[in-house]
Structure formats: C-alpha cells, structure tokens
Amino acid sequence: MKIIADNTIPYLQGIAETFAEISYISPEEFTHDRIKNADALIIRSIDKCTQQILEGTSIKLITTATIGFDHIDTAYCDKAGIAWANAPGCNADSVAQYVLASLITLSIRNNIDLKNKTLGIVGVGHVGKAVERVCKAYGMNILRNDPPREEQEGSAGFVSLKTIAEESDIITFHVPYTVSGIHATKHLANEAFFAEVKKKPWFINTCRGAVHDTTALLRAKREGIVSELIIDCWENEPHIDLQLLDAASIATPHIAGFSADGKANGTRACLQTIGNFFRIPIEKIGEVVPPLPEEPVIDLDLFTSRRMEQAVLKTFCPETVDRMLRNAPHDFESLRNNYNHPREYKAYTLLNIKEEEIFLSDLLGFNR
Numbered sequence: 564m565k566i567i568a569d570n571t572i573p574y575l576q577g578i579a580e581t582f583a584e585i586s587y588i589s590p591e592e593f594t595h596d597r598i599k600n601a602d603a604l605i606i607r608s609i610d611k612c613t614q615q616i617l618e619g620t621s622i623k624l625i626t627t628a629t630i631g632f633d634h635i636d637t638a639y640c641d642k643a644g645i646a647w648a649n650a651p652g653c654n655a656d657s658v659a660q661y662v663l664a665s666l667i668t669l670s671i672r673n674n675i676d677l678k679n680k681t682l683g684i685v686g687v688g689h690v691g692k693a694v695e696r697v698c699k700a701y702g703m704n705i706l707r708n709d710p711p712r713e714e715q716e717g718s719a720g721f722v723s724l725k726t727i728a729e730e731s732d733i734i735t736f737h738v739p740y741t742v743s744g745i746h747a748t749k750h751l752a753n754e755a756f757f758a759e760v761k762k763k764p765w766f767i768n769t770c771r772g773a774v775h776d777t778t779a780l781l782r783a784k785r786e787g788i789v790s791e792l793i794i795d796c797w798e799n800e801p802h803i804d805l806q807l808l809d810a811a812s813i814a815t816p817h818i819a820g821f822s823a824d825g826k827a828n829g830t831r832a833c834l835q836t837i838g839n840f841f842r843i844p845i846e847k848i849g850e851v852v853p854p855l856p857e858e859p860v861i862d863l864d865l866f867t868s869r870r871m872e873q874a875v876l877k878t879f880c881p882e883t884v885d886r887m888l889r890n891a892p893h894d895f896e897s898l899r900n901n902y903n904h905p906r907e908y909k910a911y912t913l914l915n916i917k918e919e920e921i922f923l924s925d926l927l928g929f930n931r
C-alpha cells in the first residue's frame with residue numbers, strides 16, 4: 564500500500580514505514596501529479612483536497628490529522644467513492660488551554676477579574692465543551708449557543724445567538740466552517756451579529772477565519788462595539804489582514820490546536836483510520852507520544868500572586884507567539900511549520916499547591 568503524508572505532521576516518521584510504502588511531501592508539493600498514485604493520504608488543513616487534485620487518482624482514503632475538514636471536498640469524495648476521516652476532538656483540550664491562557668493574559672494586562680464574567684460559547688462540540696469546562700472551573704458564567712445540537716437535544720441549556728450577543732462579556736466561536744445549509748457559519752460574526760452586541764465584549768476566533776467577516780469585525784472594533792480581540796484564525800490565511808493584526812490584543816498564527824498532545828492524537832487517529840480501513844494491525848501506534856516538557860515541574864511557591872494563572876501561562880504563553888507573528892506576519896505558514904508545540908497541563912506536576920488551588924488544578928488536569 565502506498566501512503567503519501569504531509570512531512571510537517573509530527574510523530575509519524577518511523578511508524579508508517581512498518582506497514583506501508585510511505586512518501587513524505589511538503590505542503591507545497593501537494594499536487595495532483597505528486598499524489599495520484601497513492602492509496603491513502605495523511606494530510607493537514609493546508610493540504611486542500613479539491614476535486615481538481617483528487618480526480619483521476621488511485622486514492623481510496625484521505626485521513627486528516629485535524630478536527631476541521633473544510634479543506635476536503637467531502638461531497639466530491641462521497642461521489643467518487645473516496646473515504647475520508649478527520650480526527651474528532653484530537654486537539655480540543657489544546658484550544659481550551661489557548662483560550663484560558665489568552666483570557667488570563669488579558670485579565671492581567673487590563674487588571675480585570677474574570678470570575679463571574681459571562682462567556683458566550685458559539686458551537687458547543689468537542690472544543691466548545693472543553694472551553695466550557697475550564698472556564699466554568701475558573702469561575703465564569705457560561706452561555707451556550709448551538710442550534711444544530713438544540714434541534715437534536717431540545718432547548719434546555721442553549722440560548723440564541725442574539726442572547727449571546729446581548730449578554731456576553733466575552734464571545735468565543737467554536738463552529739466548523741460551513742458555507743451552505745441553514746446553519747452555515749461563513750461570516751456568522753457579521754454586521755448583523757455585531758449590531759446585536761451590547762456589552763463591549765472580548766471577541767475570540769479560534770475556529771476558522773471566515774467565521775468572522777473581517778470588515779465587520781474591524782468596524783465593530785473601531786466603533787468600540789467589541790473591545791479586546793483574540794484572533795488565532797484569519798480570513799485568507801496565510802495572507803492575513805494587517806489591520807486586524809494591529810487591532811488584535813492577542814494575535815497568533817492558527818496554533819490554538821497545536822499542543823504536542825493534540826498533534827500526537829491527530830497522528831494516532833490517522834494511523835488508526837488507515838489500520839481499520841485497510842485491515843492492517845498498526846503495532847507501533849503506541850509509540851506516537853509527545854516529548855516531555857523541558858521543565859515538567861512547576862513550583863507554585865515561585866509565584867508571589869495569581870499562582871494558578873502563572874502555572875497556566877507557564878504551560879503556554881500566548882504573548883510569546885503573538886510577538887513572533889507581529890515580527891513576521893508574512894511568515895505565517897513557516898511560523899506554524901516550525902512551531903514549538905507546547906504540552907498540555909497533564910504533562911506538568913505542580914509543587915506546593917494550596918488547598919484552595921486543588922479544584923482548578925485537578926480540573927485542568929495538572930499532576931500534584
């Protein structure tokens with residue numbers, strides 16, 4: 564069996580060689596001619612699987628090491644008999660770590676207490692639920708909007724997008740990018756949405772850039788309708804809007820899901836899918852593990868105040884990544900490809916924890 568894999572997917576090399584003939588190609592090499600003889604692909608979100616690329620190839624299975632799958636023309640795949648699979652939930656905890664660390668960063672910068680602030684979550688799937696869990700543990704009130712889930716499960720626990728706009732102090736989007744159907748998310752945060760916004764909320768996009776309309780978002784920011792912007796996903800990546808970069812309080816190059824743990828989960832999910840599809844045992848799958856952090860022990864006594872917040876920022880510091888993007892906005896893709904993937908909380912042990920810190924620590928998943 565022939566596999567072609569994106570050579571920027573971590574923790575894959577040395578594993579797939581044991582059961583397949585595998586070639587690694589760069590995202591730039593991802594063309595029809597290069598992939599046409601493969602049986603299976605292992606891709607990332609920057610490898611666009613369009614009809615043009617796929618038509619006339621021998622590909623039977625596409626696996627993407629990501630949650631989102633808007634880079635795959637799934638309608639064409641279904642018509643052409645090409646199976647495809649994403650990696651559901653693989654990096655949901657990474658996005659939650661990013662959101663909490665970014666909120667803490669801005670709360671310290673602006674001297675604002677987040678406890679009892681209302682967080683409106685739009686899209687409450689794997690990521691939205693993980694964000695809800697950590698932000699609730701941190702003491703925030705949660706509003707949830709998810710019309711597709713509401714249709715299936717009933718209205719209890721869900722609110723309208725209008726309520727999110729009117730009542731939230733912070734609004735965070737965790738929807739897939741979709742362009743058709745009654746729940747299409749393209750430009751969900753548009754002029755009409757910002758017209759309903761009341762409390763000058765912070766605005767977070769860590770899902771897909773085109774879920775917001777950049778022009779409308781910039782206007783909302785300029786007019787003080789929204790206040791702080793946390794932007795990880797941008798329209799037209801990697802060619803990001805420099806005015807939005809300037810307007811954002813935290814700006815990162817689409818790395819919210821880039822924890823080492825999330826990457827390993829994504830790689831493992833792809834291998835598992837290939838194993839199941841082609842009925843091959845993948846013995847080395849257990850070797851797909853992220854490396855230990857450089858400093859796996861965090862001594863809380865080293866911090867004079869906001870000790871748990873400092874511990875969170877020790878695992879992932881959005882300001883470091885923000886600086887890298889501002890210094891080189893045109894290197895968006897290379898910043899992503901050469902990123903130093905942080906570990907999630909479970910890779911760290913907290914020392915000298917106090918009784919009142921245990922609840923949050925355990926909920927985030929730190930060891931103690």
Ligand SMILES: NC(=O)C1=CN([C@@H]2O[C@H](COP(=O)(O)OP(=O)(O)OC[C@H]3O[C@@H](n4cnc5c(N)ncnc54)[C@H](O)[C@@H]3O)[C@@H](O)[C@H]2O)C=CC1
Pocket residue numbers: 630631632651652654655658685686687688689690691708709710711712737738739740746747748751769770771795796817818819820821
């Ligand atoms: N920045 C990053 O690195 C990452 C970005 N993502 C993005 O986040 C998205 C969400 O990920 P998951 O939560 O794992 O997906 P999921 O499929 O588990 O959940 C998405 C939720 O959004 C809801 N939804 C769909 N349309 C909606 C609408 N119009 N309004 C409100 N809710 C709507 C769905 O019903 C579902 O519950 C992914 O599709 C991906 O695009 C995911 C991981 C990392």
Ligand SMILES: O=C(O)C(=O)[C@H](O)COP(=O)(O)O
Pocket residue numbers: 607608609628629630631632654817818819820821899
């Ligand atoms: O999982 C997703 O969906 C994401 O947005 C990923 O974080 C994107 O990762 P890459 O495709 O850039 O590896």
